Amino acid sequence: MTDLARPIGSRRHGTEVALIGFGLVLTMFAFTSVSAAYSSKFPSGIVSDGLGFIALAGVAHLAVRKFAPYADPVLLPSAVMLNGLGLVLIHRLDLASASRAKGAGVSAGTAAAPLQLVWTVIGVALFIAVLVVVRDHRRLESLTYTAMAGGLALLVLPALLPASHSTVNGARIWIRFGGFSFQPGEIAKIALEVFFAGYLVRKRDVLALAGRRILGLTLPRGRDLGPVLVAWGASLLILTRESDLGSSLLFFGIFVAMLYVATERRSWLVIGLGLFVVGSLLAYAVIGHVHDRVQIWLHPLDPKTITDQSYQLAQGLFGQATGGIFGTGLGQGRPDLVPFANTDFIASTIAEELGLAGLMAVLVVYLLIVMRGLRAAIGTRDDFGKLLGAGLAFGLALQVFVQVGGVTRLIPLTGLTLPFLSYGGSSLVSNWILLALLLRISDASRRPAPPRPDAPDEAATMAIRL
Amino acid sequence: MPVAVVFLLRTVVLILLWGFVIAAVVAVRNDIFGPKPKKERAPRPARAPRPARQAKPSKKAVLPPARVAVIDGPLAGMSVALSSLPITIGRADDSTIAINDDYVSSHHARLVPNGAVWLLEDLGSTNGTVLDAAKVSGPTEVHAGSQIRIGRTVLELQP
Numbered sequence: 001m002t003d004l005a006r007p008i009g010s011r012r013h014g015t016e017v018a019l020i021g022f023g024l025v026l027t028m029f030a031f032t033s034v035s036a037a038y039s040s041k042f043p044s045g046i047v048s049d050g051l052g053f054i055a056l057a058g059v060a061h062l063a064v065r066k067f068a069p070y071a072d073p074v075l076l077p078s079a080v081m082l083n084g085l086g087l088v089l090i091h092r093l094d095l096a097s098a099s100r101a102k103g104a105g106v107s108a109g110t111a112a113a114p115l116q117l118v119w120t121v122i123g124v125a126l127f128i129a130v131l132v133v134v135r136d137h138r139r140l141e142s143l144t145y146t147a148m149a150g151g152l153a154l155l156v157l158p159a160l161l162p163a164s165h166s167t168v169n170g171a172r173i174w175i176r177f178g179g180f181s182f183q184p185g186e187i188a189k190i191a192l193e194v195f196f197a198g199y200l201v202r203k204r205d206v207l208a209l210a211g212r213r214i215l216g217l218t219l220p221r222g223r224d225l226g227p228v229l230v231a232w233g234a235s236l237l238i239l240t241r242e243s244d245l246g247s248s249l250l251f252f253g254i255f256v257a258m259l260y261v262a263t264e265r266r267s268w269l270v271i272g273l274g275l276f277v278v279g280s281l282l283a284y285a286v287i288g289h290v291h292d293r294v295q296i297w298l299h300p301l302d303p304k305t306i307t308d309q310s311y312q313l314a315q316g317l318f319g320q321a322t323g324g325i326f327g328t329g330l331g332q333g334r335p336d337l338v339p340f341a342n343t344d345f346i347a348s349t350i351a352e353e354l355g356l357a358g359l360m361a362v363l364v365v366y367l368l369i370v371m372r373g374l375r376a377a378i379g380t381r382d383d384f385g386k387l388l389g390a391g392l393a394f395g396l397a398l399q400v401f402v403q404v405g406g407v408t409r410l411i412p413l414t415g416l417t418l419p420f421l422s423y424g425g426s427s428l429v430s431n432w433i434l435l436a437l438l439l440r441i442s443d444a445s446r447r448p449a450p451p452r453p454d455a456p457d458e459a460a461t462m463a464i465r466l
Numbered sequence: 467m468p469v470a471v472v473f474l475l476r477t478v479v480l481i482l483l484w485g486f487v488i489a490a491v492v493a494v495r496n497d498i499f500g501p502k503p504k505k506e507r508a509p510r511p512a513r514a515p516r517p518a519r520q521a522k523p524s525k526k527a528v529l530p531p532a533r534v535a536v537i538d539g540p541l542a543g544m545s546v547a548l549s550s551l552p553i554t555i556g557r558a559d560d561s562t563i564a565i566n567d568d569y570v571s572s573h574h575a576r577l578v579p580n581g582a583v584w585l586l587e588d589l590g591s592t593n594g595t596v597l598d599a600a601k602v603s604g605p606t607e608v609h610a611g612s613q614i615r616i617g618r619t620v621l622e623l624q625p
Binding site for chain 2: 023029362445
């Protein structure tokens with residue numbers, strides 16, 4: 001009976017290799033295209049840096065093959081493609097600022113792309129380390145409260161440090177010592193997702209208990225509102241103490257979504273949304289920073305602010321408008337006119353040079369990662385894995401939505417990074433760790449069930465085992 | 467750079483970008499519906515007798531189904547005799563027909579005898595149960611020759 005057919009959870013290494021190859025061809029071609037726009041010489045870096053990146057993707061693939069053989073074949077190639085495209089775009093912005101510095105006769109700042117390549121190496125190394133160390137995602141469940149303590153510590157650390165060690169451009173979300181700087185919120189996000197999953201698995205039965213019915217909606221009991229209020233208070237605290245709108249929104253959104261997944265009660269979404277609206281109105285009225293962000297969002301072209309406060313958003317919008325449907329072509333636009341184009345505004349760089357068509361393709365790749373992540377979560381046999389997978393995938397989706405929504409002026413700008421694309425070590429490294437966890441869950445969900453040692457006699461029960 | 471070269475480079479980058487997206491979507495599609503269309507077409511000759519069966523529906527409808535056969539999917543080729551006991555279908559080990567398929571819920575559907583007829587019931591599965599191209603919402607009568615699709619598996623009641 002076991003040889004009747006290959007199990008659904010068959011290995012799909014060939015597909016993964018082909019897709020990674022496709023992503024690498026794309027990266028290399030984009031790299032060449034950028035270089036060609038700036039000099040007629042054959043780009044010197046393409047051999048060393050290009051081969052380095054190809055080797056990195058190969059090592060990551062081999063690690064997945066060895067340590068998560070049944071994992072989804074689309075997740076890793078998508079990440080490799082986004083990371084490669086990000087490196088090319090960061091390099092492209094480096095070239096622009098170098099040529100601008102040359103024109104102005106000043107020395108150019110440090111190039112960001114080589115640093116990002118170093119961070120990619122670290123990210124892939126940690127990706128492999130997570131796959132090797134976390135052989136079964138269920139073992140993370142025993143770390144529930146350790147993850148909570150660690151996540152909270154990382155989250156509040158910048159608020160406790162003196163501003164000189166924690167504040168960059170108004171947001172108090174950094175740990176800075178000497179030349180080294182790190183944004184702990186990105187790692188805290190993953191730790192907190194582990195905590196939420198472990199906590200909700202234990203408490204879901206209580207939180208799903210029905211209370212009063214109002215307007216066809218079954219509300220939870222009043223005394224069970226504690227956890228959601230704590231999460232709400234904590235995210236408001238991040239907002240006031242650290243002026244970090246993005247993390248605050250992300251943190252609360254992930255909690256409410258996971259609460260909904262755990263309990264299947266729509267009332268939690270309504271309560272979460274209500275708390276969000278109250279919190280937003282409070283923040284808008286009380287916190288000056290938030291008030292400014294909303295004003296910039298509503299009036300980016302206001303002549304009073306366009307030269308300083310809303311300059312970045314306005315330039316980004318002009319850039320995206322210049323790009324149109326098909327873009328100006330790599331290296332042909334002026335995305336470097338937008339401040340922080342390689343971190344906050346990498347999406348507007350894509351929209352300017354690759355157009356709406358390019359930005360849509362990138363968003364579809366994110367959609368595929370999220371979809372495959374949720375798919376893995378559904379297929380997992382244990383509740384902790386389901387919740388963790390759903391939380392990780394939803395967190396990624398929310399982050400992309402908030403980030404691209406800010407740049408395209410759908411919602412106020414918040415200052416999150418675009419996963420795998422934006423320049424920034426902490427973001428890149430933590431997204432590789434997140435991907436490793438998703439692959440681990442995916443591997444568990446697609447792995448054929450181990451044969452039971454005491455399988456009952458087939459003829460007697462007519463049970464069919466694969 | 468000449469305008470034509472810029473245009474060419476830009477077009478190729480966009481084609482590669484969307485090519486990657488399409489390749490990834492095809493990979494996802496293969497994952498859901500099986501690797502090659504060829505494989506799906508293969509069982510069709512086996513289903514050839516179906517029109518003949520439908521030619522005399524009045525006589526066949528009277529015949530009570532005697533067994534449920536798996537005609538497509540990982541368990542294709544096996545069949546279970548129908549007795550007076552209900553038959554459960556799902557991913558869980560305690561199902562009568564245990565299918566190892568991502569798209570099948572632990573307790574997906576069941577076939578329950580009701581006098582001379584068999585009723586098909588979906589047990590709140592994630593991806594639903596399809597009987598002859600229609601989604602099953604409540605207990606539905608199943609006759610000999612009807613096809614039940616659950617995930618990637620197709621079952622048929624045979625006289």
